[in-house]
Amino acid sequence: MNLPTESPDLAEPTPEIEFERYELREEPAYHFALDRRDFLKGLGGGLLVLYLLDRESPDAEAQESGRRRRGGFNRAPVPQDVGAWLHIGEDGKISVFTGKAEVGQNIRTSLTQAVAEELRVPMSAVTMVMADTRLTPFDMGTFGSRTTPDMSRRLHRAAAAARETLIDIAAETWKADRKDLAAKDGAVVQTTTGDRLAYGKLTGGRKLTRTVTDDTPVTPAERWTISGHDAAKVDGRSFVTGAHPYSCDIRRPGMWYGKVLRPPTYHASLVSVDSSAAQAMPDVKVVRDGDFVGVVAPSEQLAARALAAIRAEWKPGPAISDRDLFRDLKNPGGQRPPARGGRGGFGGPNGNAGSIADGLAAADVHSEGTYTIAYIAHAPLEPRAAVAEWANGELTVWTGTQRPFGVRGELMDAFKVPEARVRVIVPDTGSGYGGKHTGEAAVEAARLAREASRPVKLVWTREEEFTWAYFRPAGVIEIRAGVKKDGSITAWEFHNHNSGGSGVQCPYRAANQAVAFHPSQSPLRQGSYRALASTANHFARESHIDDLARAIGMDPLEFRLKNLKDERMRDVLTAAARAFGWGRKPESDHGIGIAVGTEKGGFVATCAEVAVDRSSGRVHVVRAVSAFDCGAVVNPDHLKNQVEGALVMGLGGALYEAIAFDNGKIQNPKFSKYRVPRFRDVPEIEVVLIDRKDVAPAGAGETPIVAIAPAVGNAIRNATGVRLRSMPMVPRGLKV
Amino acid sequence: MPDTQELRINGKTVRVEADRDRTLLGVLRDDLGLTGSKYGCGEGRCGACTVMIDGAPARSCITKLGAVASREVTTIEGLERDGKLHPLQQAFLDAGAMQCAYCTSGMIVAGAALLRQNPSPSRQDIVEYMDGNICRCGTYHRIIAAIQSAARAVKEASR
Numbered sequence: 037m038n039l040p041t042e043s044p045d046l047a048e049p050t051p052e053i054e055f056e057r058y059e060l061r062e063e064p065a066y067h068f069a070l071d072r073r074d075f076l077k078g079l080g081g082g083l084l085v086l087y088l089l090d091r092e093s094p095d096a097e098a099q100e101s102g103r104r105r106r107g108g109f110n111r112a113p114v115p116q117d118v119g120a121w122l123h124i125g126e127d128g129k130i131s132v133f134t135g136k137a138e139v140g141q142n143i144r145t146s147l148t149q150a151v152a153e154e155l156r157v158p159m160s161a162v163t164m165v166m167a168d169t170r171l172t173p174f175d176m177g178t179f180g181s182r183t184t185p186d187m188s189r190r191l192h193r194a195a196a197a198a199r200e201t202l203i204d205i206a207a208e209t210w211k212a213d214r215k216d217l218a219a220k221d222g223a224v225v226q227t228t229t230g231d232r233l234a235y236g237k238l239t240g241g242r243k244l245t246r247t248v249t250d251d252t253p254v255t256p257a258e259r260w261t262i263s264g265h266d267a268a269k270v271d272g273r274s275f276v277t278g279a280h281p282y283s284c285d286i287r288r289p290g291m292w293y294g295k296v297l298r299p300p301t302y303h304a305s306l307v308s309v310d311s312s313a314a315q316a317m318p319d320v321k322v323v324r325d326g327d328f329v330g331v332v333a334p335s336e337q338l339a340a341r342a343l344a345a346i347r348a349e350w351k352p353g354p355a356i357s358d359r360d361l362f363r364d365l366k367n368p369g370g371q372r373p374p375a376r377g378g379r380g381g382f383g384g385p386n387g388n389a390g391s392i393a394d395g396l397a398a399a400d401v402h403s404e405g406t407y408t409i410a411y412i413a414h415a416p417l418e419p420r421a422a423v424a425e426w427a428n429g430e431l432t433v434w435t436g437t438q439r440p441f442g443v444r445g446e447l448m449d450a451f452k453v454p455e456a457r458v459r460v461i462v463p464d465t466g467s468g469y470g471g472k473h474t475g476e477a478a479v480e481a482a483r484l485a486r487e488a489s490r491p492v493k494l495v496w497t498r499e500e501e502f503t504w505a506y507f508r509p510a511g512v513i514e515i516r517a518g519v520k521k522d523g524s525i526t527a528w529e530f531h532n533h534n535s536g537g538s539g540v541q542c543p544y545r546a547a548n549q550a551v552a553f554h555p556s557q558s559p560l561r562q563g564s565y566r567a568l569a570s571t572a573n574h575f576a577r578e579s580h581i582d583d584l585a586r587a588i589g590m591d592p593l594e595f596r597l598k599n600l601k602d603e604r605m606r607d608v609l610t611a612a613a614r615a616f617g618w619g620r621k622p623e624s625d626h627g628i629g630i631a632v633g634t635e636k637g638g639f640v641a642t643c644a645e646v647a648v649d650r651s652s653g654r655v656h657v658v659r660a661v662s663a664f665d666c667g668a669v670v671n672p673d674h675l676k677n678q679v680e681g682a683l684v685m686g687l688g689g690a691l692y693e694a695i696a697f698d699n700g701k702i703q704n705p706k707f708s709k710y711r712v713p714r715f716r717d718v719p720e721i722e723v724v725l726i727d728r729k730d731v732a733p734a735g736a737g738e739t740p741i742v743a744i745a746p747a748v749g750n751a752i753r754n755a756t757g758v759r760l761r762s763m764p765m766v767p768r769g770l771k772v
Numbered sequence: 773m774p775d776t777q778e779l780r781i782n783g784k785t786v787r788v789e790a791d792r793d794r795t796l797l798g799v800l801r802d803d804l805g806l807t808g809s810k811y812g813c814g815e816g817r818c819g820a821c822t823v824m825i826d827g828a829p830a831r832s833c834i835t836k837l838g839a840v841a842s843r844e845v846t847t848i849e850g851l852e853r854d855g856k857l858h859p860l861q862q863a864f865l866d867a868g869a870m871q872c873a874y875c876t877s878g879m880i881v882a883g884a885a886l887l888r889q890n891p892s893p894s895r896q897d898i899v900e901y902m903d904g905n906i907c908r909c910g911t912y913h914r915i916i917a918a919i920q921s922a923a924r925a926v927k928e929a930s931r
Contacts, residue, residue, distance in 0.1 A: 276861040
């Protein structure tokens with residue numbers, strides 16, 4: 037479990053893929069060789085710094101192919117060798133290469149800050165090349181809040197090593213004492229004479245290569261002047277002018293438009309196709325390849341017409357319905373993987389302990405509850421989109437994904453082409469939230485482009501995105517707990533069916549505990565979502581903890597503080613409560629609630645105030661205050677933006693978002709039927725950041741979403757006396 | 773069959789050959805290369821495709837090309853003047869009112885239309901006017917702040 041604080045001196049932790057990232061299991065693993073030395077040659081003179089992930093591998097330059105260990109679930113693929121590289125050209129141009137993708141979390145900005153900080157240059161001097169499988173080193177993907185703890189630390193080290201190397205060269209050139217030299221504004225300066233040599237000049241036509249590892253010293257957070265401070269979004273102007281090309285905006289010479297035939301229901305299989313009417317249309321190409329049927333045409337409108345003209349017969353799959361969902365998730369058929377605990381499994385700091393029966397016997401009050409979690413959709417505003425182009429047997433695809441190398445793997449597998457002949461480029465993308473780990477549109481566009489012998493753009497419709505992307509897993513959570521009148525928890529039993537193991541562990545002291553995640557069989561396609569199952573598990577746990585507190589007449593804040601072990605959790609709880617003004621009595625039909633949690637190395641507490649309109653049933657969150665600690669803050673304004681955004685996004689799953697399905701068909705695949713948070717739903721928001729300069733920064737895009745749902749649920753309970761145990765809580769309002 | 777049509781886009785007259793029943797969004801993006809307006813839903817419910825038609829906000833994804841003949845269409849690309857950002861574009865940058873920014877074009881065009889109509893909108897005015905525009909990243913209250921600060925900037929500049 038991720039409770040212990042991270043020391044800045046610890047080695048980079050080995051990434052582990054959480055159980056509920058189902059979409060990642062859909063993809064086979066590969067082991068291909070690649071020589072990317074051509075690219076390194078293309079860099080020209082200057083200083084190249086390679087960050088080595090594997091200290092045992094001296095010849096990393098030839099091996100940055102992203103070799104992956106094959107293995108089962110828990111033996112996640114581990115990227116090896118070069119984790120990032122940085123180049124300072126003879127012209128002084130600083131280029132940084134990372135496989136991470138920008139999807140709105142503003143890592144292009146935060147990583148630029150890291151490099152500018154160590155190289156002592158303005159941010160504008162740094163060009164960040166990201167998420168291009170030909171230009172950047174292998175990266176497993178932009179998920180799990182790993183960019184800041186992994187990539188940012190690598191780039192700090194690579195840039196610091198570059199700076200020190202340049203100072204070494206200057207010392208040699210000038211025959212000067214190293215201690216009289218300093219890096220400043222893109223040059224090494226001799227403090228005694230004021231002489232300066234620009235970084236580009238220092239390398240003097242040579243090609244220098246340095247390798248660095250995790251033990252390279254970096255600037256401590258207390259002395260940061262660029263990192264740790266606000267910095268505007270890199271390329272911000274291109275976004276407010278509409279100039280930034282997202283995947284769906286890419287245009288290639290001779291490009292046509294594609295559409296793909298979708299089954300009418302989930303799990304339906306294709307029996308027969310009559311595409312004669314479509315084929316008769318001028319300039320239309322129909323592609324049939326097994327169950328894949330698609331069309332290509334010179335305009336999107338014509339492609340849509342051609343698709344509509346195709347007659348297909350389908351054999352329907354099982355008539356799955358959301359009515360049976362929670363029963364089925366608890367009583368699945370044959371199970372593949374065995375049940376296991378959350379991250380780290382049992383035996384961690386909060387594993388199974390003692391006896392639930394003994395704990396309940398020792399309690400003054402028992403409380404049981406069953407919580408249900410609906411499927412929800414990420415609904416990124418930019419739907420899946422790709423432009424694919426084949427030229428000389430090589431495939432290039434522009435697509436919005438959080439896993440460019442994973443998508444490359446999908447393309448290699450689908451088209452039986454070697455790694456060197458596939459390139460995936462990810463333009464800064466219209467969000468993902470964990471929903472863009474796969475390459476559906478890329479594979480489809482590439483199939484159509486190959487047939488059409490021209491570049492093809494494929495943009496999923498909103499209906500396709502809502503229906504055929506994967507969902508956040510639905511789940512059933514059962515809790516049994518016992519508490520003594522003095523506030524000590526004697527028993528804590530927690531079962532999560534299907535939704536996932538993240539955040540399943542109990543951070544409260546409880547003498548007797550049993551915590552388990554039970555995988556199930558999902559009727560719908562499911563996969564990662566911002567913070568994974570942590571949101572569901574926090575919702576159930578923090579709701580239940582609140583009820584325990586009320587059952588013994590103890591203030592919910594006091595009850596939590598009494599039982600919480602972790603100092604950082606206690607600190608965020610106290611900070612949120614203070615900023616919120618916890619304890620003040622809300623006006624009539626208003627209620628207040630509090631919740632706390634931890635995930636991905638970050639700690640969050642949220643207080644919420646709700647207003648319940650008894651006549652209309654409308655529940656409105658009027659105010660939300662979150663305190664967040666993710667270690668040393670890298671960019672306060674962007675961090676606040678993430679926390680605010682997570683609160684707002686979290687309101688959707690808390691209050692009204694749910695995928696409805698019946699007879700194998702998604703019933704609400706549109707924004708007119710699937711309710712997401714809008715302007716009218718936004719509460720007054722306050723964010724308190726706890727900046728811990730002594731702790732290496734953790735990622736921050738996910739954790740702040742976990743506490744809002746239970747805080748709102750507890751506030752509704754406070755306002756009305758009603759405990760809502762389903763997410764969403766009030767899809768059709770609240771009748772009290 | 774495609775018709776030749778004259779359109780007024782961002783103050784210029786342009787000729788396109790396109791079916792009159794195609795969407796304005798499709799023509800802007802695919803025929804005219806004005807890709808700042810985005811597809812988000814195709815049913816006029818997310819606002820990513822918002823343009824101004826004769827100064828009023830419109831959902832270009834459900835607007836047929838035939839409906840905009842001889843009318844003045846303004847897209848996000850038309851807000852910048854002589855290299856100077858529209859006050860609301862600047863305010864979005866200053867307020868950091870975006871994350872992935874896919875909704876930003878539509879938000880700015882809708883907000884600019886609001887400011888034309890109501891130079892001093894209250895928070896409630898903004899919420900009601902903008903409620904059809906979705907930001908999945910949840911930066912709504914920053915967008916509200918940006919619209920308010922642009923309103924102040926315009927007022928101060930005209931003083």
